[in-house]
Amino acid sequence: MDALTVDARAILTGTASKASVFDLEQAVQDDIAAEQLTAVLAGELDVDELLTDTYVRGLHRRMYGDIWTWAGVYRKRELNIGVAPEQIATQLHAALANLLYRWHHTDDWDPRILGIAVHAETVRIHPFVDGNGRSTRLLADLVFAAAQGTETVEVYDWVLEKRHYIELLRAYDRHRDPIDLADFIRTIPVTD
Structure with missing residues (x-):
């Protein structure tokens, strides 16, 4: 709770519980998701723009900047997941560039697999x-939507069985193949 911004503390006066912070985060996330998805659907954001470390940091900052002081800042501490802090910037940049290169120069992935690969790689790095x-789930939705180029756009259905989802993310860490994870996560059409 020490990392709450001054504005968040003012909003949460006397009610700064985990639940109230979660609700605030969710409200902001819903607004940002709608704003960014609208930009994708309007053609203002494409896959090339989304798959940059600058966009990933900016998205995180937009989602959490009004609430947390660490928003959009790469972590500086070692964790039991993710890459070492000193490797975050280079690994995220390289991973996103590799995914973008693969998207433009191969034809074995469809938009659904691309979005899941982006999610799995950014989760693996844990920036x-x-x-x-x-x-990273929002980023996956945005990349998936931007890559579709169809009239009916879908996003991922993130309501899923968590234990199996975590197992598939761990398997991805070992073999870097997003197919099983993409097969597991269903999609739903975007509605107004």
């Missing part, structure tokens, strides 16, 4: 102190 899951 931020917190909010990695939410921000």
